[in-house]
Amino acid sequence: MKKRLLDNIRPFCVLSVVLLCASASGKDWHVCQRILPGIDTNSQIRSIGEAVERLQAGDTVTIHGGIYREQVTIDKNGMAAEPITIRAATAEHVVVTGxxxxxxxxxxxxxxxxxxxxxxxxxxxxxxxxxxxxxxxxxxxxxxxxxxxxxxxxxxxxxxxxxxxxxxxxxxxxxxxxxxxxxxxxxxxxxxxxxxxVNSTIWTCKSNHVRIKGIRFRYAANRAQQGAVQISGDDNELDDCVFEYTNACGAKFSGERITVRNCTFRHNGQLGFSAGRAHGLLLTGCTVTNNNTKGFNRGWEAGGNKIALTRGMVIANSIFTENKGDGIWFDIGNEKCEVKNCLIADNENAGIFYEISYGLYAHDNVIVGNGFAFSPADWGANAGISISSSPDCLIERNLLIGNKEGLSLREQKRSTPLIGGGSEPVWNRNLTVRNNLVAYNRDAQVWGWFDIDDERHWPKSMQETSPSRQSRADDGPMDGPPDGSQLKDLELVFENNIYRPGPGQGLFNWGVTWKRHIKYTELDAVRRELAFEHTGRLADVAFRDFARLDLRVPAESRAIRMRCYPEGLVPGAKLGTYIR
Missing domain, CATH: 2.60.40.1180 (Golgi alpha-mannosidase II)
Incomplete structure (x- = not known):
């Protein structure tokens, strides 16, 4: 009986394995603008759109060299174990243009x-x-x-x-x-x-588990805030793609758990890319350069990118440079986002601008030469890192060198929409800035731009106006800062940083220039009046060759001893130590 049962089961198992293997391998399609010898003619297709219509989970589309003037929409899902792959043929130049x-x-x-x-x-x-x-x-x-x-x-x-x-x-x-x-x-x-x-969009991926590799996207007639390439499906991957010369935004990401790897966003009219509700987005090994070529209003939406209402985005090992606006801009209700091991250089406004959002972790970055655009209205938003009405941030082990300002805190009366719906007031609080090297920033190494009337940014002993009402025990985030708040209530921590202002450069500026403000030139005064930087130091800084971004420091440098130096590699910069 057992033998007969096994004999009946065995063919079924073999058939199941065969079917699984066939499904896992998928079909190979070749898109080519002419007949290619050596490839089965039944698998050759003349347009990307036709290939996409035939897709099933596990299939691979290889696009051979050429300029493809078509709009592509992908609406068939792959699976985690059987993704759909659409890729340029090895070493071939594939352009999809609008x-x-x-x-x-x-x-x-x-x-x-x-x-x-x-x-x-x-x-x-x-x-x-x-x-x-x-x-x-x-x-x-x-x-x-x-x-x-x-x-x-x-x-x-x-x-x-x-x-x-x-x-x-x-x-x-x-x-x-x-x-x-x-x-x-x-x-x-x-x-x-x-x-x-002639096309406002070039490529739309509504599907899940799709891998896109090696394609160059360009020349879309897209309006502002519209991505020429739109990725709204979940669990998608883009590798080695280029997004360039579109009228507005190179790409827009709105799906979850998208990975963008080794891609380039350049010369786009408004933004390199944008993201909205793109929870878990990972951008790694990318280059974002020279975007906002048309000159869209930078205070509205322009520059390297703009990210909104996104939780858990990670930007790693990437280069943001020479964008006409902010290098990296998080704005509106973002939560727990991370920027690490990036080179953020020569962007005309802030290197990183984190605005009305929550929980930035910025660490181990090289941030140089940002913020020198003539933009008087953008006060407090032209630093290497600018934190604007955003609580719960941690800034550590960054090199903030040669920017207009090193680190700025910008404060106004603000509120933000929330990912889960509704909105609430936000303000700078629970911020830790530690183990950074902040040097040679023109106007100030740190500047607190607090354009508020309640004087919460001053210690109680330095406040000049009385609150309109007494602090209430039930005040909370939904009510804004409690009345009678003072600097220590904001839980702003500056510790163990190294500062090196150059001749004529500011150290710590506190307050906006059109209201009461103090320009501190000595750390002792900062410690005494603001209770910051009891473990920080003023120290000389020597780099091997700053002009070439050889930012190695002497082995005996205080930056190494105090751990005020990035851990890991940063693309485009040389880090480490040298022996004098």
Missing amino acids: AERLTDWQRDERDSSVFWTAWPHEFISWNEHNTHPSDDYHRLIGRCEQVFVDGYPLGQVLERQKLSRGTFFVDLDARRLYVQDRSNRDLGDKRVLTEAS
């Missing part, structure tokens, strides 16, 4: 150096100026159209009579696009490549 090549040009009857072609596209139709935002500042910046000639972007004008070399004009009434080449060439010449962005 632009079309325009070839049907007519000479303008008024000016023979101007050419026109039919233009049926309208990207923003809900306001009279076709812009987002719709204010006067963004009247030109907020348009979506882009034109490239031989890969160089042209400037847009809003009136036909203002056309000149290297510009274009969109006449939405006549449905025409007018272009004048920089070199006054005939745009009908086949040797001239003229492209215009």
Whole structure:
């Protein structure tokens, strides 16, 4: 009986294993713009969109070299053990673009150096100026159209009579696009490549467990706050991709547990990327550089990125540099986010701006040369690290060197929406700043920008105004700071940091410049009046070659002895010690 039962079970088990193996391996599809020898013709497809329609869990799509002018939407799920993989073929140049090549040009009857072609596209139709935002500042910046000639972007004008070399004009009434080449060439010449962005999105992934690798995304006609690439599914991975030259935001992440690895976000009109409710997002080994090329309002949303209502995001081992705005910007209700082992350099506003959010852990970063844009309205937001009305933050083992300000605390009367719904007041409290090396920052090594009237940022003995009512025992976070609060109630801890202001540079500034403020030049005064830095030190700092970001310090350096130095590696910087 047992033998007969085993004989019946054995074929079923073998069949199950075969089916599982077949499912786990999936099918291989090849997207190519011409027939490729040596590859089964039944697995060759001419467009990415057609390949995506055939996808099942475990399948792999290999895209061969070429420029693919299509909008791709992925809506079929992989599984944890059988993800869908869409990748560029090894060492092949794969571009997915939102632009079309325009070839049907007519000479303008008024000016023979101007050419026109039919233009049926309208990207923003809900306001009279076709812009987002719709204010006067963004009247030109907020348009979506882009034109490239031989890969160089042209400037847009809003009136036909203002056309000149290297510009274009969109006449939405006549449905025409007018272009004048920089070199006054005939745009009908086949040797001239003229492209215009016609798709507002390039790539949308609504699915879970999808891996995307090695693709270059560019030239989307997306409006502000809209990602050219949109990843809204969960448990997705992006590796070795490039997001560039889009009109607004290179990519938007809104799924959970997304991993973005070794990707580049550059030359985008508004932001390198954005994230909203992207809980557990990991960004590692990435480069985010030269974004906000169109000049969107930096106080609204522009720069390297903007992250909102996201819990547990980690940014690690990445480079944020030369963005026209903040390098890294967390704004609105973020919780327990981490920035570690990053190079954050030469961004025009703050290196890291953590605004009306909770629980930043910033550690082991190299943060240099940030905050030097002329932007008087951005007081308190032009430091290496700026903390704005955000409680429960820990800042440790960072190099904050050569910024406009090293660390700033910005305070106003603020509240924030919450991930779980509702909103509540927020203010800077329970902040620990320890074991950092803060040196050669122009205006101050630390500046507390408290634009508030209750004087909570001063010790009781230094407060000059009386509270309007007495502190209540039942005051809590939903009510804002208790009346009668003083500096010690905020639980701001500065300890064991090393400071080195250069000649004429500030040490500790406390208070905004248009209200009572004190510029401290000695740590003893900071200790005596603010009760900060009882274990901190003023010390000389010597780097091997700062200009080349060789930030090694002598083996006997106080920075090493006090552990005021990053642990681990930081891309783009050389860390460690040397023997003099």
